[in-house]
Amino acid sequence: MAIDIKAHFTFTLDQATDVLLQFEAAAIPEQTILSNDTQLSEASHMARVPAQDAIGERIWLRANGEFRVDYTARVEVQRLLADVGELKRMDPHELPGEAVEYLFDSRYCQADRMQSFVEDEFGRLEGGARIIAMRDWMAENFIYTPGSSNSNTTAVDTFVERRGICRDYAHVMIALARASTIPARFVSCYAPGVDPPDFHAVAEVFLADPTVPGGGAWHIVDATHMADPAETVKIGIGRDAADVSFMTTFGMAQFGDKQISVRASE
Amino acid sequence: MAIDIKAHFTFTLDQATDVLLQFEAAAIPEQTILSNDTQLSEASHMARVPAQDAIGERIWLRANGEFRVDYTARVEVQRLLADVGELKRMDPHELPGEAVEYLFDSRYCQADRMQSFVEDEFGRLEGGARIIAMRDWMAENFIYTPGSSNSNTTAVDTFVERRGICRDYAHVMIALARASTIPARFVSCYAPGVDPPDFHAVAEVFLADPTVPGGGAWHIVDATHMADPAETVKIGIGRDAADVSFMTTFGMAQFGDKQISVRASE
């Protein structure tokens, strides 16, 4: 499956300002960058650094005035897909070191607060079956509502208010999974089904790999049901949205316009 | 400087339970493990995995019944010490990839909430001078008060309540530093001056290294003033206390006793 991505956004800086960008498809085994082109306005400083867990890159800029980002890419997704509902949970003591940090509470995902609820509501299920039940519970009980949340909204807020956007759905999904001692992380991505077209976010959970004794793997779970894992192009990962914003400015900026287009083709 | 460490703690598990431990001095360039001995009760499963950023190790257990941990070590601290107040801030765009995640908000350190305060109170200072001013402001305005906080207490809570223990002091210090776009992380450690003797926690900030153009380094800052960086033995690091507990149980446990002894000798 090849995915064609176009991303364009602009912003204006009133003075020389540091900016961190992360918007490019990550070059990782599960997806091949067939072609790509990144056009950036001129900056007094530009450097690429590896992003979290070496998945994708961040771009550091020091720039001033109007800034324009134009990105096109064609990406082949070769992700191994599994029926998540059939996968087993790994016992915590089997988890590899790099998955451990995704068990812990993070800025927006207060899993400790949700343990009683998770036990009451999903306690009869284990592993992937529990994850699917959580995803379906969210789909049934939450309403996707642009404008209902902001950059301070946490998983607890969304759990109470039952409204949110992709970021909020991912945060609740992550918190529910971690409350079950299943590692879960936040994935910034492109996906064709997102409506209106925009950057997207999904959760990813770490479950046992039935083909590798003692092994495990990450699997995409999208409680908004907008992204198909077979067509999802990862930009980067983090513990939650605090880690993988497409743009972070260290100073004042006026955001301009943004246009995202993502299409699947054979 | 050689530091002699003894740590002992016990706990009881009512059924087979997964436990994550992190209490051993990390084998890292700035400190040499001269000798060490870890004695653990028998467990049905025991595995060591690298801890966060490969600093130290975590021990995964699956155990049942009474469990006892006895650890002794002699550690030579060779940390390069600097006069933090003289060090320059690195511009964000100069930061290496691995420092970036320590700029972001984490579970207990909501730096975004403290930006106005930091600008008002410390805006005239930069880099290490600002860090020292923050540390001294905390020492003057906070009272170290065992029992005043719990495992849910955040940097914002402590900032308002002006009371806390080492963990809380480190959280506020980290949040203030990040609000200044200075990377900051949480360090679990042993240190001789801690009173009453216990595991300790300090903040670490990333500042320019005057000897390496474009380079930076981490420096310990302890707003409780109990730990001397020259005598501090690191166990592990994290974004905040959520990442480096000495013991995390995935199920019910009764904690028993704990004895920590840390001495410096020539």
Added chain:
Amino acid sequence: MAIDIKAHFTFTLDQATDVLLQFEAAAIPEQTILSNDTQLSEASHMARVPAQDAIGERIWLRANGEFRVDYTARVEVQRLLADVGELKRMDPHELPGEAVEYLFDSRYCQADRMQSFVEDEFGRLEGGARIIAMRDWMAENFIYTPGSSNSNTTAVDTFVERRGICRDYAHVMIALARASTIPARFVSCYAPGVDPPDFHAVAEVFLADPTVPGGGAWHIVDATHMADPAETVKIGIGRDAADVSFMTTFGMAQFGDKQISVRASE
């Protein structure tokens, strides 16, 4: 129905300290104080003041050293009981002035946060039928768990954690009702069925009185199902628990013991 109440509690003050008590059955039309006896240790100052909305009295003390409260009362409850599920909601614009403040958010009852949930879950029902559905939803989804909450726990916390005691159940019930624009208040009370015997708390909601055109009345709703409105003796009311603690000390106090006994007799 006559209710026999015995309440005893003690506390110790290290220096002359102001204390506010509210533990006596309120003298109000719906319950008649057949007999009562209040024995208090000596205090340098003692004054009774009317409590909130003139329901019951608060006792101001200035005391020192050991203090003992012994209270016995026999109270006839003549409350008019209604089938709450049959009662109609009053339109907001019909509410009398004194009910209006019980529509608003209070310290522990953040009704604004629960409006989406209430609309999604109970939107097809109105008035008393909605209140009963909320009460039953709580009974089904929450577990009464002594020790699960503390004096900072809010309705939002309890809604997320699904655990609490009478105070927490009342807070969630109040928040859900106010989120439906039904006035709701907190009632501190004695009731025979409370197990273990203690002071109790329930919610009260304001619904249309079918016998008085344009009129309304308060009705007890206990989501813990421990108190029968026909046997509940009110002590006082407030917006939430912040208003009607049985004991508030303005300084340090060591609480001693507490014994409550409440029995119904013909």
Added chain:
Amino acid sequence: MAIDIKAHFTFTLDQATDVLLQFEAAAIPEQTILSNDTQLSEASHMARVPAQDAIGERIWLRANGEFRVDYTARVEVQRLLADVGELKRMDPHELPGEAVEYLFDSRYCQADRMQSFVEDEFGRLEGGARIIAMRDWMAENFIYTPGSSNSNTTAVDTFVERRGICRDYAHVMIALARASTIPARFVSCYAPGVDPPDFHAVAEVFLADPTVPGGGAWHIVDATHMADPAETVKIGIGRDAADVSFMTTFGMAQFGDKQISVRASE
């Protein structure tokens, strides 16, 4: 001192909706309504009910479509003014029943969280002198910043963020006073010095009346320094902003425009 007030605002309702308004100068002893005129669009229901503590009135409406409020009044302020810094604190046990509820935490004013700070920072002062020190501390450490807060912002938020508008200043002032066991309430008002002209909010504290043994009185304290108590016309009071909004709609409404003019004349 006569104050001339003009207030105009409009809103649009898409369907028949209940609305609660409170914008008229209260008829209370400390201010005389010399003349007034309230013009409201037609409504299917309109009723006046007493507002909190019988200070001022609330107007209940049921209306539809465009709605317009035009209010003019001329009010003589005869408030007894005191040098607040000279007034003594009343001991809690001397407080009259009606002041007690203003000691407790409310939705936006979490006084319990601020007790350590208040003791550390203002512990050497008592009564009115402490209140003035708090007001001046706020004036020095906070920056009045329209747009920095919203309707969810609490006193704790503002205390941390050091930015806010009149509502937020009043909330912090109230929380600091209550943390000192001084009753404090929120006052919605008109005042000439408010810039830009708008509804205003101040705190009011209850301190000993030197002319009446055992008596006390409420005194306006405005940490924004925009309102002069001698020229402040009260609309209503409450525990915090949750109680005295000038307009609360129980359904969807589009707010239109708002113009407030307040002038003092001899």
